[in-house]
Amino acid sequence: MYTRSSLFVFLLGLTIGVIWIQAGTQQPITETCLVCMCQALSGCNDTAVCVNGACGIFRITWDQWVDSGRFTIEGDSPLTESSFTNCANDPICAANTLQSYMVKYGQDCNDDETEDCYDYGAIHYMGPFNCKADMPYSYESVFRRCLRDALRAEKRQKAN
Numbered sequence: 001m002y003t004r005s006s007l008f009v010f011l012l013g014l015t016i017g018v019i020w021i022q023a024g025t026q027q028p029i030t031e032t033c034l035v036c037m038c039q040a041l042s043g044c045n046d047t048a049v050c051v052n053g054a055c056g057i058f059r060i061t062w063d064q065w066v067d068s069g070r071f072t073i074e075g076d077s078p079l080t081e082s083s084f085t086n087c088a089n090d091p092i093c094a095a096n097t098l099q100s101y102m103v104k105y106g107q108d109c110n111d112d113e114t115e116d117c118y119d120y121g122a123i124h125y126m127g128p129f130n131c132k133a134d135m136p137y138s139y140e141s142v143f144r145r146c147l148r149d150a151l152r153a154e155k156r157q158k159a160n
């Protein structure tokens, strides 16, 4: 289970990295941040699923999808209902949706004078107008641990 999800995260990272280089558009959320968001939200389980209307590895909602500009996977129309679930269940389309959402709503929620991953995690989970509230413990603990581990891994890599 762990190995499968690590492999997936690695592949997701690779693909998103390639897309970033190609797109050249505003991408405020780092790759590490995207991975930690999906870890906290779904364990990065890429089985196509909606939970209370929130779909895919990032548990994106219809409202977020519309607000972000209705990204679609290739061949889908932005006007079709199923395009939302198709996009939310596609890691790249879902990541692009979140990027666009944060371009629009990114802000310093925790008043630490930077707009970073903690803010994006809060905005995505609690909404742009409620992002100063405390994150639910179960979400926050996985999210923070993931970011801490990623930071350690980066430091180890630099040291080598």
Ligand SMILES: *[C@@H]1O[C@H](CO)[C@@H](O)[C@H](O)[C@H]1NC(C)=O
Binding pocket: 001, 043, 045, 046, 047, 049
């Ligand atoms: C992924 O999610 C599906 C659907 O919710 C579930 O059936 C499956 O057991 C999950 N896989 C893992 C590895 O947790």
